[in-house]
Amino acid sequence: MIKIGIIGSGSMGAGIAQVAATAGHEVFVFDSNPVALERAQSNLLATLNKLAEKGKLDDRTAKAIFGRTYYLSELAAFSETGLVIEAIVEDLAVKKSVFKQLEGIVSADCLLATNTSSLSVAAIAAACQRPERVLGIHFFNPAPLMQLVEVVPAIQTSPDIAKQAKLLIESWGKLVVLAKDTPGFIVNRVARPYYGEALRILEEGIADIATIDWAMTALGGFRMGPFTLMDFIGNDVNYTVTETVFQSFFYDPRYKPSFTQKRLCEAGWLGKKTGRGYYDYSEGAKNPVAQQDEELGKIIFARILVMLINEAADALYMRIASRDDIDLAMTKGVNYPKGLLQWADEIGIENCVHMLDALHGEYLEDRYRCSPLLRKMAKTKQTFFETGDQRH
Numbered sequence: 001m002i003k004i005g006i007i008g009s010g011s012m013g014a015g016i017a018q019v020a021a022t023a024g025h026e027v028f029v030f031d032s033n034p035v036a037l038e039r040a041q042s043n044l045l046a047t048l049n050k051l052a053e054k055g056k057l058d059d060r061t062a063k064a065i066f067g068r069t070y071y072l073s074e075l076a077a078f079s080e081t082g083l084v085i086e087a088i089v090e091d092l093a094v095k096k097s098v099f100k101q102l103e104g105i106v107s108a109d110c111l112l113a114t115n116t117s118s119l120s121v122a123a124i125a126a127a128c129q130r131p132e133r134v135l136g137i138h139f140f141n142p143a144p145l146m147q148l149v150e151v152v153p154a155i156q157t158s159p160d161i162a163k164q165a166k167l168l169i170e171s172w173g174k175l176v177v178l179a180k181d182t183p184g185f186i187v188n189r190v191a192r193p194y195y196g197e198a199l200r201i202l203e204e205g206i207a208d209i210a211t212i213d214w215a216m217t218a219l220g221g222f223r224m225g226p227f228t229l230m231d232f233i234g235n236d237v238n239y240t241v242t243e244t245v246f247q248s249f250f251y252d253p254r255y256k257p258s259f260t261q262k263r264l265c266e267a268g269w270l271g272k273k274t275g276r277g278y279y280d281y282s283e284g285a286k287n288p289v290a291q292q293d294e295e296l297g298k299i300i301f302a303r304i305l306v307m308l309i310n311e312a313a314d315a316l317y318m319r320i321a322s323r324d325d326i327d328l329a330m331t332k333g334v335n336y337p338k339g340l341l342q343w344a345d346e347i348g349i350e351n352c353v354h355m356l357d358a359l360h361g362e363y364l365e366d367r368y369r370c371s372p373l374l375r376k377m378a379k380t381k382q383t384f385f386e387t388g389d390q391r392h
């Protein structure tokens with residue numbers, strides 16, 4: 001069994017290390033900050049103890065997992081690894097310098113992966129002498145609990161390396177989807193309207209946060225409403241992803257960030273972690289209550305959903321990923337109640353096109369342009385799936 005190297009022992013690195021060690025690998029974890037290393041080690045011990053207490057792991061297994069995870073303040077041991085996953089700060093220059101340094105240490109056949117959420121994998125690979133062994137392996141937070149992993153080959157990556165990585169991560173019990181090296185890959189691209197369109201509805205005064213959240217959960221079946229979810233993720237994190245995707249798409253208005261969210265970030269209303277976001281989390285705080293007006297709720301839900309469907313269809317149209325992988329990514333990466341392409345079939349592609357055209361007609365904004373794929377499918381009366389061939 002190959003040894004796994006992890007660079008960066010923050011939330012992601014620590015989680016990925018736990019996943020790899022649980023799958024039976026010896027794992028070397030490196031971080032430039034000794035405090036982060038110590039914290040990751042004591043957190044792993046605490047997590048494993050908790051799992052053992054709950055009976056989800058036996059004591060011996062828990063001890064073995066801990067025993068094969070090594071926290072190192074030097075990279076020398078990485079010469080023995082077969083795969084290194086980098087999960088350090090989201091900064092291209094820093095990542096490039098780490099990859100360059102790594103290449104001087106690891107063996108010739110070691111795979112080098114980045115867990116970046118938003119940077120170009122091609123740009124990171126370009127720092128290496130052998131870019132064909134570099135790829136993106138994008139885990140979701142928390143890595144031990146989230147089933148989905150996006151494998152992202154860069155244009156330089158050898159197809160064989162992507163295949164090897166996919167098989168390995170699947171052997172860790174994960175569901176792997178393949179995504180093109182484009183901003184936001186699948187999930188962080190397709191999910192944008194869940195936040196962006198909710199914010200737009202709020203800004204236009206169509207409904208308040210509680211009513212929008214109620215519409216998406218009670219009528220739409222989503223686990224968390226968009227405002228509760230943004231508060232949970234952190235408005236700073238969520239805003240940065242939106243802004244990065246917007247810039248990376250050469251300012252496509254579909255991804256335009258919202259002033260409302262920007263102001264919340266500037267005010268330090270980051271969400272649950274600061275006790276205040278869209279909602280007030282302090283004790284005894286009075287928060288808005290949903291209107292529970294079914295007619296209004298249906299309008300809100302239909303508008304956000306059709307914008308999500310449009311993104312999913314466009315991702316397929318632009319060959320970012322396969323039909324099945326796009327639907328799997330959204331149900332497993334962000335727990336959507338249904339795959340968006342399957343949902344489009346259920347609503348009817350023609351209806352989706354009408355809804356999008358109505359929004360476009362009302363606002364005359366490029367943001368509401370319908371994907372050419374949906375338009376083409378509506379004309380030829382096609383569906384994404386034949387009845388009964390959905391994977392989930």
Ligand SMILES: NC(=O)c1ccc[n+]([C@@H]2O[C@H](COP(=O)([O-])OP(=O)(O)OC[C@H]3O[C@@H](n4cnc5c(N)ncnc54)[C@H](O)[C@@H]3O)[C@@H](O)[C@H]2O)c1
Nearest residue numbers: 008009010011012031032033036087088089090116117141
């Ligand atoms: N947090 C998420 O939800 C999430 C999800 C998917 C992907 N990612 C990506 O994963 C990566 C890590 O994110 P995170 O949330 O774990 O960050 P984090 O801030 O929790 O951890 C980053 C760690 O990297 C260490 N570090 C920084 N520079 C280093 C260097 N040059 N060498 C070694 N260690 C260094 C830091 O000390 C820190 O412990 C980022 O690229 C991020 O975009 C994050």
